[in-house]
Amino acid sequence: MIVGEQKPLEEIMGLLxxxxxxxxxxxxxxxxxxxxxxxxxxxxxxxxxxxxxxxDGHPMEVDEVTVQRQCEWEYIDPLEEQxxxxxxxxxxxCGIGVQAMNERFPDMLTLPGLNTTFLGLPEEQGVWExxxxxxxNCVLGLTFGICPIARCSKQLLNGPCGGSQNGVCEIDPxxxxxxxxxxxxxxxxxxxxxxxxxxxxxxxxxSRDGGPRKIVREDLRLVEAE
Amino acid sequence: xAEERTNPTPDLQAGGNGYKSGSNLERVLRAGHFAVTGExxxxxxxxxxxxxxxxxxLKGVVDAVNITDNQTAIVRMSxxxxxxxxxxxxLEPVVQMTCRDRNRLAIQSDLLGAYALGMCNxxxxxxxxxxxxxxxxxxxxxxxxxVQLVRMVAxxxxxxxxxxxxxxxxxxxxxxxxxxxxxxxxxxxxxPYRLAKKVTAGADFIQTQLIYDIPRFREFMKRVxxxxxxxxxxxxxxxxxxKSSGMARYMRDQVPxxxxxxxxxxxxxxxxxxxxxxxxxxxxxxLRSTGIQIxxxxxxxxxxxxxxxxxxxxxxxxxxxxxxxxxxxxLLPRPTDFLPSPEIGGGAGGGGQEYE
Numbered sequence: 001m002i003v004g005e006q007k008p009l010e011e012i013m014g015l016l017x018x019x020x021x022x023x024x025x026x027x028x029x030x031x032x033x034x035x036x037x038x039x040x041x042x043x044x045x046x047x048x049x050x051x052x053x054x055x056d057g058h059p060m061e062v063d064e065v066t067v068q069r070q071c072e073w074e075y076i077d078p079l080e081e082q083x084x085x086x087x088x089x090x091x092x093x094c095g096i097g098v099q100a101m102n103e104r105f106p107d108m109l110t111l112p113g114l115n116t117t118f119l120g121l122p123e124e125q126g127v128w129e130x131x132x133x134x135x136x137n138c139v140l141g142l143t144f145g146i147c148p149i150a151r152c153s154k155q156l157l158n159g160p161c162g163g164s165q166n167g168v169c170e171i172d173p174x175x176x177x178x179x180x181x182x183x184x185x186x187x188x189x190x191x192x193x194x195x196x197x198x199x200x201x202x203x204x205x206x207s208r209d210g211g212p213r214k215i216v217r218e219d220l221r222l223v224e225a226e
Numbered sequence: 227x228a229e230e231r232t233n234p235t236p237d238l239q240a241g242g243n244g245y246k247s248g249s250n251l252e253r254v255l256r257a258g259h260f261a262v263t264g265e266x267x268x269x270x271x272x273x274x275x276x277x278x279x280x281x282x283x284l285k286g287v288v289d290a291v292n293i294t295d296n297q298t299a300i301v302r303m304s305x306x307x308x309x310x311x312x313x314x315x316x317l318e319p320v321v322q323m324t325c326r327d328r329n330r331l332a333i334q335s336d337l338l339g340a341y342a343l344g345m346c347n348x349x350x351x352x353x354x355x356x357x358x359x360x361x362x363x364x365x366x367x368x369x370x371x372x373v374q375l376v377r378m379v380a381x382x383x384x385x386x387x388x389x390x391x392x393x394x395x396x397x398x399x400x401x402x403x404x405x406x407x408x409x410x411x412x413x414x415x416x417x418p419y420r421l422a423k424k425v426t427a428g429a430d431f432i433q434t435q436l437i438y439d440i441p442r443f444r445e446f447m448k449r450v451x452x453x454x455x456x457x458x459x460x461x462x463x464x465x466x467x468x469k470s471s472g473m474a475r476y477m478r479d480q481v482p483x484x485x486x487x488x489x490x491x492x493x494x495x496x497x498x499x500x501x502x503x504x505x506x507x508x509x510x511x512x513l514r515s516t517g518i519q520i521x522x523x524x525x526x527x528x529x530x531x532x533x534x535x536x537x538x539x540x541x542x543x544x545x546x547x548x549x550x551x552x553x554x555x556x557l558l559p560r561p562t563d564f565l566p567s568p569e570i571g572g573g574a575g576g577g578g579q580e581y582e
Contacts, residue, residue, distance in 0.1 A: 153355050154326070154366070158373035159420045161352040162408030162435055163482040170482035171355045183413045196419055198427055201330065201374045201389065 001121065002030040002094045003128045004037055004114040009048055012090065015111045019060065019087040022049065024113070025079070025101065026066030027093035034128055037092030037114050039066040045092065045113065070097025076104055083108045119150075136206030136213060142199065144185040149202075151178035157199040159183075246383065246430060247402035249346040250318045251290040254536075255431065255460045259561050260529060261536025263320060263433065263462060264288035264548050266312060268303035274311050277303075281315035283545040287552050288317075289560055290347055292433070292538070295322040299359025306340045313344055320404060321345045324353025329369035330378065330389050337379065341399035349404040349433060350375040372405060373420075373427050379403050380428025403428055407461075408435035409446035410485040418449040424459075431460040433538040438477070438486040440527055447533050456533030463528040466540040467517040467547045471495040493520060518547055522554035529555075 007015075016022060024046045032038025046062045053060035065082070069075045070093035083089060089110040091098045101110035118130035133150040139157070140147055149155050153171050160179030163170025167180045186192045204210065245252055254261045264284045269276040284291050291312060295305040302308075309319035321340050323333060337348070352372045356364045370378065378389045379401055386398040405424040409417055421432060437443045443463065450456060468474050471494035478486035497516035501509050525537050537555075541547040552558055 154352055154371070155368045156352065156371040158371050158423055159416060160411060160413070161372075161483075162406065162411045163355070164411050164413070165483050166412060168482075171357050177412070179416075180413055183416050187415075192416075192419075195416070196423065198373055198377065198423055201370050201378070204369065 001033055001119070002096070003034045003117045003120045003130075004031045004094050005117050006036055006041065006045065006092070006114055007112070009045075009052060012045075012049070012111075012113055013052060013056075016049070016060070016088060016090065018058070020058075021061045021063075021086045022088055022090055023063050023065065023083065023086040024049070024090045024092060025070065025097075025110070026064070027070040027091075027097050028066055028068040029071075031092060031094055031097075031114060032066075034122070037094075039064075042066050042092055045090075049090075070094075071100050073100070073104060076100060080105065133207070135202075135204070136210075137203060139199075139202075142194070143182045144189060144191070146178055146181045146185060148178045148182065151176075151181075157202060159195065247346040247400045249290065249402045251320065251347050252402040252430070254289045254561055257561065259289075259536075260557065261460070261462060262288045262552055262557055262560065263536065263538045264291045264545070265294065265538070265540045265542070266291045266308070266317075266545065267294050267297060267543065268305065268308035270300065270302050272303065277308050277311040278315055280545045281312045281317050284548055285316050286560060287549045287558070288539070289536075290318040290320050292320040292322055292349060292540075295324050295351070295353070296327060296359070297322075297354070299326065299354050299356045299361065299364075301360060306336060306343065306345065309340065309345050310343050318347065319345055320347035320349050322349045322351055323375070324351045325368050325370050325372060325375055326353030326356060326366050329367050333370070333375065334378070334382065334388055337382065337399050337401070341401065346401055347404065348379060348401040349406065350379060350429075351406055373423050376403055376405050376424050376429050377427040384428070402430050404431045404433060405429040406435065407432050408483050409437070409443050410435055410439060411483040414442075414446075417446060418453055418455070421450060421459075422453060422455055425455055429459055431462060431535075433462045434464040435483065436464050436466045436477070436540060437524065437528065438474070438484070438490050440487075440524065442485060443528070444531055447531050451533045456535075460535040461533055462536040462538040463531070463534050464538045464540060465521055465524050465528070466542065467514075467521040467544065467551060468494050469517055469544065470513050471498075490520060514547070518550050518554065521547075521551045525551070525555040525557075 024042050026037050026039055026042035028038060035041065042064045046064045049060055049062045067075045070091065083105055089101060089108055090113045091101055091110050092113045094114065094116040095112065098110055098112045119132040119134060120128050120130040123129045130150050132147060135149050139149060148157060153169050154161055156179065160177055164177040164180055167177055169175040169177045186195050251261060266280050266284065293305040293309045293312060296302055305321050309321050312319050328336065350372050356362060356366050380403055381387050382398055383400045386394045388394060407421045411417060468490060471491050474486050474491040474494050477484050478491065494513060494516060497512045498509055501512055528534050528537065539548055539551060
């Protein structure tokens with residue numbers, strides 16, 4: 001899932017500037033599951049904004065709404081009429097939701113209330129870890145299901161750098177070395193020889209490096225391309 | 227022993243003797259001499275005098291000198307530019323190149339330039355993470371990893387092709403290709419295999435991480451020799467003089483991928499025994515001479531290990547220590563009958579003389 005984290009209140013207040021009427025829009029999907037931008041967090045943030053703006057001497061009117069998925073037109077289209085009452089919208093969705101709102105409602109400025117952090121999973125209650133960088137060319141089949149693009153600090157494809165020690169990455173003792181994990185798994189599966197093959201330079205054109213990405217599935221399109 | 231080495235991709239272009247680059251370092255190793263390389267860290271500024279001063283301390287003491295590339299992710303003078311300055315002082319550089327700061331376009335372009343300027347040794351590295359340095363908010367590159375970098379440089383030389391496959395029509399850069407190995411990193415069992423990958427990719431020589439755990443290095447080399455890698459690549463064992471017990475402790479406890487045995491920490495501490503705290507100069511001298519003495523003993527011990535073809539001395543910001551170490555280890559004078567000459571030298575510039 002997409003994991004996000006709320007921006008500091010001070011930064012949000014700065015973004016909102018002198019807006020007097022604000023609609024906070026949550027998202028019921030990924031950011032709800034990671035406790036960053038669902039209905040509950042929208043309620044808490046809206047209260048904080050009301051209190052803070054009152055304390056600052058410029059009280060804001062803050063309303064709340066949470067849609068099922070802020071990244072799909074059909075879920076945000078019903079907001080159109082409601083939005084007209086506000087100076088600005090504060091989205092607690094990921095960056096995709098924020099952009100969807102701005103794209104769909106070009107007359108209304110939607111500001112981000114979250115930092116979209118990564119694609120990952122909850123390792124345990126309250127702890128999320130990155131697992132995928134969406135590089136567009138999955139290497140998990142070569143690395144026994146552990147991604148060196150997302151989990152190695154240097155995105156190495158041919159084994160650990162010299163900074164791997166006692167199972168942890170050189171950048172942080174709380175970050176496991178992805179290549180230690182890959183090697184251990186290879187040993188367990190009896191497939192170390194697979195790691196002896198030299199992996200050629202990665203084709204990054206499927207990643208962000210190739211420019212913004214797009215998938216077109218003609219078999220699914222309702223309108224045929226011209 | 228060294229004369230019997232196999233030359234995996236014999237090449238006759240660089241002087242007709244099967245030299246790959248014709249560099250002094252390559253010649254020394256090929257002739258079977260126990261090689262000595264040093265390290266020269268470029269300054270955090272644009273003063274060429276720093277390079278000249280350090281170069282004079284190393285001239286005639288080492289066969290080639292590594293010029294670090296933004297070491298520990300701290301911005302310093304470019305390794306290629308500093309290499310040119312070192313060459314003007316009569317030193318042969320080993321240009322270090324990391325994957326952290328450049329993509330495959332920038333690396334290849336810089337290598338064409340480095341070769342045109344007369345560099346002919348290259349050390350291919352992953353690079354320390356930028357979070358250690360003075361620009362921790364920088365974006366890193368890692369388009370290639372060090373194994374892929376070695377292969378790319380080998381293909382530039384041996385196939386005269388760029389990484390994309392395009393032919394190099396005018397003049398291909400012919401580097402003597404180095405790679406690093408850290409016998410103290412984990413997983414330990416994979417380290418010899420990683421070295422093997424670098425050899426398969428085209429490495430001609432290997433320089434290891436600083437060794438302060440000889441038993442572990444011995445075990446590593448046993449595996450390396452068991453795999454026959456020492457017959458395919460020249461392995462230079464990395465050493466460095468300790469300046470204090472604090473430095474030894476710091477490296478033991480704080481530097482990822484390093485192992486420092488307590489005996490070194492203890493010996494450095496013992497060096498101060500009986501010298502009062504206020505006698506700073508005496509303490510300093512005692513520490514430094516102990517650091518140098520330990521390093522000499524290490525070299526003598528490492529030299530006896532099968533498969534070790536030379537020594538790589540990293541006297542970080544203490545270049546003055548290199549001469550007494552090399553001398554103390556009985557490795558002076560350095561062989562001089564292999565000095566690079568314009569006729570058979572590696573780079574298009576054919577050596578440093580041109581830049582004086």
